[in-house]
Amino acid sequence: MADHTKELAINCLHVAQEISNYLEGEIDDELRRRMEAHFSGCAHCTAILDGTNNVLRLVGDGEIFELPAGFSARLKARLAKVMHTV
Amino acid sequence: MTIGVMESNGIPVVLGWLGTATSLAGRVSPREKDIRLSATPGNVSLPESGLIDRIVAGEQELFYSLVQPYERAVYGAAYAILRNEADAEDAAQEAVVKAFQHLKSFRREAKFSTWLIQIAINEARMKLRKNRPHLYESVDEGKQTSDGEYIPKDWADWREIPSEQLNRKQLREAIQKAIDSLSTIYREVFVLRDVQKLSITETAQSLGITEASVKTRLLRARLQMRDALAPGLDGGWSFGDGHWKKVRPW
Numbered sequence: 218m219a220d221h222t223k224e225l226a227i228n229c230l231h232v233a234q235e236i237s238n239y240l241e242g243e244i245d246d247e248l249r250r251r252m253e254a255h256f257s258g259c260a261h262c263t264a265i266l267d268g269t270n271n272v273l274r275l276v277g278d279g280e281i282f283e284l285p286a287g288f289s290a291r292l293k294a295r296l297a298k299v300m301h302t303v
Numbered sequence: 304m305t306i307g308v309m310e311s312n313g314i315p316v317v318l319g320w321l322g323t324a325t326s327l328a329g330r331v332s333p334r335e336k337d338i339r340l341s342a343t344p345g346n347v348s349l350p351e352s353g354l355i356d357r358i359v360a361g362e363q364e365l366f367y368s369l370v371q372p373y374e375r376a377v378y379g380a381a382y383a384i385l386r387n388e389a390d391a392e393d394a395a396q397e398a399v400v401k402a403f404q405h406l407k408s409f410r411r412e413a414k415f416s417t418w419l420i421q422i423a424i425n426e427a428r429m430k431l432r433k434n435r436p437h438l439y440e441s442v443d444e445g446k447q448t449s450d451g452e453y454i455p456k457d458w459a460d461w462r463e464i465p466s467e468q469l470n471r472k473q474l475r476e477a478i479q480k481a482i483d484s485l486s487t488i489y490r491e492v493f494v495l496r497d498v499q500k501l502s503i504t505e506t507a508q509s510l511g512i513t514e515a516s517v518k519t520r521l522l523r524a525r526l527q528m529r530d531a532l533a534p535g536l537d538g539g540w541s542f543g544d545g546h547w548k549k550v551r552p553w
Contacts, residue, residue: 237522241503268529275532276498281478282379285388289374292396293367299400300363 227251232262236269351415359407366403373416376499377423380509383494384427386483394430398423417505420495424509481531485524492517493524 227248232255238244239252256263351369358365370377377398382391402409402419409418482490482498495506496517507514 233526234522237525238518240525241518241521243503243518265526265529268533269525272525272528272532273497275474276478276482276493276528277500281475281482281498282375282382282494283475284375284378285392288378288392288395289371291392292370292374292399295396295400296367296403299403300366 227255229255229259229262232256232259233265236262236266239266240269240273352411355406355409355411355415363403366406369415370399370402370419373419376416377419379494379499380420380423380491381427383482383490383498384424384431384487390430390434391427394426395423398426401426413508414505417501417509420499420501420509421511424491477532481528484531485527489520489524489527492520493528496521497525 232252235244235248235252239249244252256266354365354369358369374395378391378395381394381398382388385391385394398419401422409415482493485493491510492506495501495509496503501509503514503517507517510517
């Protein structure tokens with residue numbers, strides 16, 4: 218069987234450039250396979266992938282930007298005032 | 304897809320958008336399935352659409368019910384640009400008021416929340432230009448020549464899996480500091496896509512840029528965020544003993 222290892226190889230820079238699209242699921246199956254083969258043999262890129270994954274999990278709960286205390290009350294009051302003048 | 308946005312008095316009018324949300328469902332890698340975002344329909348949901356009809360017909364008091372679910376998103380979008388609580392609140396509240404005053408002009412080709420966030424972004428940008436022009440960074444796409452060229456730092460290894468059970472305060476401050484460190488064009492896409500969980504299409508629409516630009520900016524933003532938060536010269540975060548703690552590599 219022919220060895221396709223070399224033609225499938227993808228370097229670290231290419232992986233870094235596609236890592237965000239990989240996380241989005243925005244790459245084709247062939248590139249995904251090449252990237253996953255690269256991850257399996259490259260601790261550096263795997264660490265970047267894991268770290269980027271961690272970032273998405275950390276910020277993805279929607280609680281990073283807390284509303285200032287009293288925000289909703291002030292907004293309601295302002296809307297009431299605007300509606301009153303309409 | 305190119306999305307045209309025409310502004311009139313800070314109120315965006317979306318041109319030529321078909322309302323098809325970019326869905327991540329079914330296309331994420333098995334590795335990401337548990338963490339990524341599920342997409343929402345592109346158009347206004349029926350109950351929301353009905354609510355808008357009633358408000359436009361005269362039941363103005365219902366407007367707060369319409370915007371209340373998006374308060375945090377609107378504030379977050381404004382904060383992403385202004386990086387100041389008071390200014391972000393001013394811009395967010397002004398955006399809500401403008402949305403109320405112009406609700407009749409909302410075409411419903413996009414989600415109401417996207418339209419509302421567009422208005423908040425416009426308000427925040429106008430406020431930034433007016434109050435702190437020295438900090439204003441143009442979002443002209445032609446000026447992002449270095450997009451996609453970011454090389455992640457190689458000393459940072461970060462394998463720990465985050466837990467949902469976090470002691471949030473210190474960690475939130477670290478995340479906010481990292482987000483603040485991003486340039487505006489990267490911070491905008493990161494906040495809308497990864498914090499507020501808008502789809503790629505909605506993020507592009509909200510910012511008036513192409514989906515391709517969203518993706519290239521996301522790459523840079525995510526890698527920079529990862530470098531800012533991963534263990535390194537300034538330490539990083541590790542989960543242990545039931546909470547996240549600061550760790551240092553030495």
